[in-house]
Structure formats: structure tokens, C-alpha cells
Amino acid sequence: MKPMKIAMTFIACAAMLCRVAYAQEVVKIGVAGPLTGSAAQSGKDDERGVRLAIDELNAKGFAIGGKPVRFELISMDDQGDPKVGVNVAQKLVDDGVAAVIGHYNSGVSIPAARIYNEAHVVMMTGASSNPDLTHLGYPYVFRLATNDNVMGGRMAAYSAKVLGAQRAAVIDDRTAYGTGVADVFIKTAQKEGLQIVAREYSTDKATDFKAILTQIKSRNPQVVFYGGYYAQAATLARQMSELGLTATLVGGDGICSPEFDKLSAGVADKRMFCAQGGAPLDTLPDGKTFRAKFKSTFSADVDTYAPAFYAATLVVADAMQKSGSAKPEVFVKTLRDQSFNSILGPVKFDANGDWIDAPVTVYRLNGGALTAIAQKD
Template identity: 75%
Template sequence: MMFSVAAIGVNTFGFSYANAETIVKIGTAGPLTGSSAQSGKDDERGVQLAINELNSRKLVIAGQPVKFQLVSVDDQGDPKVGVNVAQKLVDDGVAAVIGHYNSGVSIPAARIYNDAHVVMITGASSNPQLTKLGFPYVYRLATNDNVMGGRIADYSAKVLNYKRAAVVDDRTAYGAGVADVFLRTAEKNGMTIVSREYSTDKTTDFKGILTHIKAQNPQVVFYGGYYTQAAMLARQMVDLGVNAILVGGDGICSPEFSRLSNNVLDNKMFCAQGGAPLDSLPDGKNFRSKFKSTFSADVDTYAPAFYAATLLVADAMQKANSTSPEAYSKVMREQSFTSMLGPVKFDDQGDWVDAPVTVYKLSGGNLTPLQAK
């Protein structure tokens, strides 16, 4: 713990005293390089904005003024790198980690944090396996794949009334998980899965996969993976004349999808994303404005969740009157919180109870909310 002279006061005997400032390190980890760097930077900015606000409040915890300090690391979206940077954050003495972005990174990194008794709370990683690990220091302020994959399958079958779907996933923990849920739910809804195909999170050429899919005449192509590869898939769908809509989970639900795909699937791409639409939240438009003025950039996808997660951790510290994870993590498990995203209560596995999810449609190059629950 670091101390510095932060304030001067006078005690009852008239002597001046120095009130020491406690530095609380907050880690954030995500892909700051590579194909998902836009998302990683967006998440980091959400955490930084929250820390700026916390420091402006000049909080006092356990009788000490507290200053929060960001420690950001690049996990490259790679599980092995993620474990290494998780250990680095632990060694740096962080009190909490807001991250990671990718489920495939969060799952192995979670053990590092839990063993060190450091709180980890992700605003994005959606694979259900993360919280099924049963780690008491791990939390998810996001909707899991069981909800998102199921919701977009329900929408495809019950609202759009499609009957035939092809499924492609990138074999990551996230992509495979959300694809499996879509497939199971689609079949329960009476849809026929005409093809199940596999790529990787680095695939750029989908023509072989799409040639096989086209012969099966699907109405829907579900892609389990992230927006960079999904955009390439979309462009190649059009090139090869695959006459189907593209659907997916939150991994493809990014404004970057439209730009990278040249918007070739306008009105033909649908995705499910955790949370309510930002502009529908009471403080959503204000958050968007503050984000833009601070970073000269627009909100991408999960900055609001990473922002809210950071503030929630600080709120738990205040309620526990301690910056020790052993103390404030118990508060996170037991109490309810008010956040920009809405009411938050965690279940006994660390999942957000009744986490909302919204279906979006790409329209006019923008993601337009259609259905929220």
C-alpha cells in the first residue's frame, strides 16, 4: 500500500496532521492489439472514465482518502497471454480486475485471480463456464451465452419465421458456446440445422465453408465469433450469392461490423447483445456525451458495462468500508447495487440476476434495437 500527503487538518489539540492517501490499483485486461483491439480499447476507456469520476469524488474509505489508479494490460485475446498478464496484475497488487473481454481468456485467467483473492468482474465474457467454475472472487456484469444464443434463435424462428439455418463458429470458448446454444434452441423451435461448420478466430477466407452452406439453401447463417471475422464472412456471403440473413451474439454486435463489411448486409444482419440500449438508460445519453468529450471517440459496445463494473466495485468497497477484496467481495455477493445499467444483484455463482438482453438489426449502417427483455 502506498501513501502520500494528501491533506492537512487540525486535531482537537490544535496540532496539524497529515491525512495519508491510499492508492487503490484497478486492473483492466483485454485485447489492445489484434483483430479485437477496438473492443479492448473501448472497454479500457470505460474503466478509465469511471476512475476519473471516482477520483473527482475524493472518496474516503476506512478513514483514509482514496485515489484509484488504472493498470491496463494487453492480453491480445490469447488465453496463454491472458494467464501471464493476469499474474502480472496480481503481482502489481491490484485490488480488482475489470475484464477480460474474451471468454476464452477470462476462463483460464479466473483461476489466477481467485487463487490470489483478487476480484475479477467482466463486462463482456459470456460463456456460462466462467461462473460455473465456482470461484467466489469471479463475477459477470453481462448476459451469458445461454440467454443471448437462445434469444437470437427465438427471434429467427418466432419473429422472422425462418425454418432453415446454417451454423458456423470460430472454435473459441465464446464462439462455440454461443453457437451450441443457438443450435439447440433453434431445433427446439422447429428449425432445421442444414449445416454445422467450423473456422478459427483468425480465418479470413470463408469461401469453402460458404460454398458448402449455399448448396444447403439456408435462410439464416449463424456465426459464433467476433465482428472482424463476421464482417469478412458477410462480404463473402454476398460475393458468392448466399441469399440468407446473418445472425449472431454480442461478438458481432459492434458498430465496427458495418464499417468492416462495407455494410453489404444492411437490413440482413441481426444480433443479440447483453444489456438495454444505451440511449434508453436514464444516464445513457449523458454517458455517451462524456465518453466522446473525454476520448474523442464514440462508444463501441461494452464500455458502459466496464464503466458500471468499476463503479460497482468502488461502491462495494464503500459499503464494506474496506479496499480489501476479502471484505468487499462478500458485500458483492450479498447486497444489491444501483448502476447505470439498472439494478444489479449477483447469484451464488457471480452471475447478474435477470441480466437484460436486446436484439439489434443493422439498418442504415447502424445497429437499431428491436426487442429488449
Template identity: 50%
Template sequence: MYQNKIIAALALAGLAGMANAQETVVKIGHSGPLSGAQSFAGKDNENGARLAIDELNAKPITVGGKKVKFELVSEDDQGDPKAGVNVAQKLMDSGVKFVVGPYNSGVAIPASRVYNDAGALVATVGSNPKITQQGYKSLYRINASDSQLGSKMALYAAKELKLKTVAVIDDRTAYGQGVAEEFKKQAKASGLNVVGHEFTNDKASDFTAILTSLKAKKVEAIFLGGYAPQGGPMARQMKQLGINAKLLGGDTICAAEMGKLGGDAVGENVLCAQGGAILDKAASGPEFKSKYKKQFNQDPSVYAASFYDGVMLFADAMKKADSVDPAKVNAAVRQGLFKGVAGNYSFDDKGNMKESPVTVFTFKNQQPVPLTSY
């Protein structure tokens, strides 16, 4: 009897072993600000990645004759460069070879060296051009760059809004400086008069002194190179000071958080440029929004669809390569075309998207609404 139990137990162990042998576990790393002022963005991005992983595990893909089980390993980089490097090292030490993130350019630039040295594939929405100028062959930008975001916002200001006098405020982060400089460059090329370039930081909340000096210059618009936690209070203070200028920005203020923090000071006076086509008009956009809302009980924010696409891009490349080896998957990403929710992903030799439309948004009822894509 006892002997029979041992035989049965061994048989079950053998079956479990066979089942495991038929399954490959692939860890997908996520690096983003899950705490602090930008946590709304980090959690939204994490949700996008989680949705993709849940879908892949519900209908498993087969690679090299084995079903692939995906696991999300999500880490809080606090939107801080030093913490981001530590997160990168932690993910690499835990055997992660595929990463979506970081969200912040200032984190992505130093962390990408750690990922590159470990041979990991990275899909980031960090928009500073320097990210893909480092020469890393397994690093991809799955979004428009600052040069596209900043310049398209400047073109819109000149051609559509017919503005003449603008000013720039940047928060001295890698993202803020990059997008502000690109806006300024294109604004000047489009005949706009840039009458001031002021500086703040990504922890500030009082912009009264800067705004008062810009009010005296009679600016028609202020471009903020920075994030929603600064943009919301800035819009409030512009209203309090009686500044009727428009507040312009890049992708990081195209978020519901902007309306939440700015209240009734955030409306059609605020415009922002975000990478990607209008989600509602994208082929699978409405379906993605519906799935996201069903699972997380909220609407997706700026980059949930991009992080979802990043995970799906890796999975698609694994199928094409019939391998989970990062070098082979990387070759498939570099050579292929993947049609995602937020865009079509094919890359140049630096890892930038060959085509990345930009959508200009404004706000209604404190929510970002798309105006036009170009």
C-alpha cells in the same frame, strides 16, 4: 538560516506524509485485447473503466476515514489464453486486487484461477457458462451468458423473423463454441431446421468454401459464433456469392467494427444479440454516452458501459463495506444490489446476474441500432 530551512523542509515532508496518510490508493486492473484484430473492443472497454476512475477521483469516495484514489493498471492480453494468464499473474504481482475483464471467454476461463488464488475480485463480460461454473466465489459475470445470448437470438429468428432453415458457423474459441451451441439447441427446440454446423478460427478471413456449401443448402440465416473481424468479411463474401440469407450473431458482432469491415454488405441483413437493455432507454444511458463521447471523441461500443459499471460496482461495495479489503468488498458485492448504466447488478450464488436483459440489434449506415429488448 540553514537550520530554519531544514525545519521548514521537515515540516513540509510531515504535511505531505499527513496528506498521504489521509489517502488510500486502490489499483483497478484491466485485462483485454489492446492489440490485434480485437483491439477496437479492448480499447473501448479500457475507456469505460478509465471514465469511471476519472469520475471517482474527481469526487473521491471516503472509505475507512480516508479518501480513495483509484489507479488504472491496464494490460494487453491479446485475446489469447496464454497471454491472459501471464497478464493475470503480472497484475497480481503488482498488488492489484480488483479486476475488470477479461473480455474473451477463452482468456477468462484459465486466468480466473490465477485471480482466485490471489484473492482478487473479478468482473468479466466473458459469456461462456463455464466461467462461473468453476466455483470461484469472487468472480462475477456482469453481462448475459452464452445461454441467454444464443437462445434469445434463436427465439428471435423463429418467432419474429419466422425463419425455417438455418446453419451455424463457429470459430472454435470458448466464446464462439459456447454461443453457437446455445443458439443451435434453442433453434431446434423452436422448430428451426439446423442444416449445417461449420468450423473456422478467429484468425480466418476467407469463408468462401464454407459459405458455398451452405448456399447449396438454401439456408435463410447463418449464425456466427465468433467476432466482428470475421463477421465483417463473412458478410462481404455472402454478398459476393449471392447468398441472401441473414447473418446472425452474439454480442461480439454488435459493434461499429462490423460495419467498418463489412461496408455496404452490413445492413438490416445482420442481426445480433447483446446483453443489457437499450442504452438510449436506460435511465443514465444518454448521459453516459455523452460523457464518453466528450472524453474520448467517439461513441461507446459494445461493453464500455459494462466496464464502467464494473469499476463503479467495486467502488459502491467499498463504500458499503467501509473497507478496501477484497474479502469484505466481495461480501458487499454478493449481498447487495448496484444500479448501473447497463443494468442492475445483483448476483446468484455462482456469480451470474440475476436479471440480464438481452437486446437484439441490426445495422443502419454500418452502425448497430437496437430493435428490441427481451
């Protein structure tokens, strides 16, 4: 071979090796939630939280084990449906994701968790609150949210001690979330001396509650607890008003959405209370900065759990960096053993994958907005 050709071959090979040496590894992160249907507002909010985190990680340059990586987001619509959610989970696994941030609905997260765990893919939800999720014995499943035992119990105690209620009616939508949080409300309410005068059932697609409400009205409850999501709860509030049922409406985080007032036509102002996991965003050190950044990026306001899904994404990335690996079998051990800083505050998971000392805040619908109740209340 001629000297010139040898030199050119050497240069070409050196350039190729250089590109290989400095090529960014692609790490796929999935996000799954209801991007269509009645809870689409929440699903899109969650997805935006993850997307914002991914964009920040890629913009600043992120390295794992000393090697540069680029995160790729794969977003899937689970429609808030368990069967669709299982299919989505399998698709994300087949696509090679290292972690999934989601799902939103407990009824979707619980069956999907098996798919992720068997595939050794980390799942971290920032919203699903049914306690059963983290008691399935799945080491790859984590919850960066408050569970229903805390939220349902908090609203029962609040109804009795602060609202002064003595009689309560309960309606749930028969989802894993709705039934779970309603069961906890009832159990705690009875301990607090609250009489449960009615327990009724609906669905997560219901639009007519009048037959149920007519039965409930005759029993004169002072509070109505709804276990379900905000779209149905807002319809429930409107129909309570139409029937002259003046009881206060209370619920868990499922009804705790800024969309509630608009969907309910304002009829529940100052008469709707809900519990939501986490501290109020604007009270967090970086909360106002996050809100402004979110608005400038998406031309939309933060809804509910975007900060939690944002935080979950960064906690997963931090675990990868601390462990020096993007392989779930490696960084899952770091998630279980170490502590992390986040926009939500300190994060440490217990043996079940639950956030230790997860905070919860009670909100009241006030002038069309959700206002945090002072802790002393």
C-alpha cells in the same frame, strides 16, 4: 536540547504525522482486454469505460472506511489470447491490484479466472459471456453481462419466430465464446423447429470462408448463425454476398459492433441481426449523458461494452465503500450479498456471480448503424 530545537523538532514531527494521517491510500484497479489485434476496438472501448469511472472517482474524492483513497488504473493488453491472458493475470496480481475489470474474451477470462481466484483478487467482466466462467466454483469471479444461454437462445427464437426461418446453418470460430454461443443456438433452434442443415468450424483469425460457404449455400439455409467476433463476421458477410448467399446473418454480442458495417462494406444492411447484453444505452436514464461525457473525454464514440465496464468499476468501488475496506477478502462478501445501483440499472449477483435478470436486446444493422428492435418483436 535547546528549547528552540525542541520546538522545531515537535513541529516537524507533528507535520509528518499530519501528512501520514491524511495521506491517500492507493487502491490499484486492473483492466485487461485486447488492445491490439482484430478485437482492439472493443478492448480500447472497455478500457475507456474503466478509465472514465476511475477518473470520476478520483475527481470527486472517495473515502473507504472514513479514509481518503486514490484509485490507480493498471491497463494490460491480453491480445485476446488465452496464454497471454494468463500471463497478464499473474502480472496484475503481482502488481497488487485489488480487482480486475475484464477480460473481454471468454476464452481468456476462463483460464485467467483461476489466477485471480487463487490470489483472492476480484475479477468482474462486463463482456465475457460463456456460461462456464461462473460455474467454475470461483467466489472471486463476477459477470456484469448477459451469458450465452440467454443470447444464443434469444437469437434462435428470433430467427424462428420473427424472421420465419426454417433452415439454419451454423459456423463457429472454436473459441470458448464462439462454440458456446453456437451450441446454445443449435439447442434452442431445434426446440423451435429450426432445422440445422450445416455445422461448420473456423478460427478467430480466419479471412477466407468461401469453402465453408460454398458447402452451406448448396443446403439453402435462410439464416447463418456465426459464433465468433465482428472482424471475422464482417469478412463472412462480404464473402456471403460475393457467393450470392442471401441468407440473413445472425449472431451473439461478439458480432454486435458498430464497426461491422464499415468492415463488411455495407453488404449486410438490414440482413444482420445480433443479440447484445443490456438495454440500449440511450434508453437508460443516464445513458445520453454517459455517451456525451465519453465522447468529450476520448474524442470517440461508445462502441459496445464501455458502459458495462464503467458500471463494473463503480460497483466494485461501491462494494469497497459499503464494506469499509479495499481488501478483496472483505469487499467480495459485499459484492455477493448486497444490491447496487448502476448506469445499467439495478445489480445483484447470484450465488455463481452472475448478474440476476440481466437484460438482452436484439439489434438489426440498419443504414450502417445497429438499431434496437422493439421488445414486441
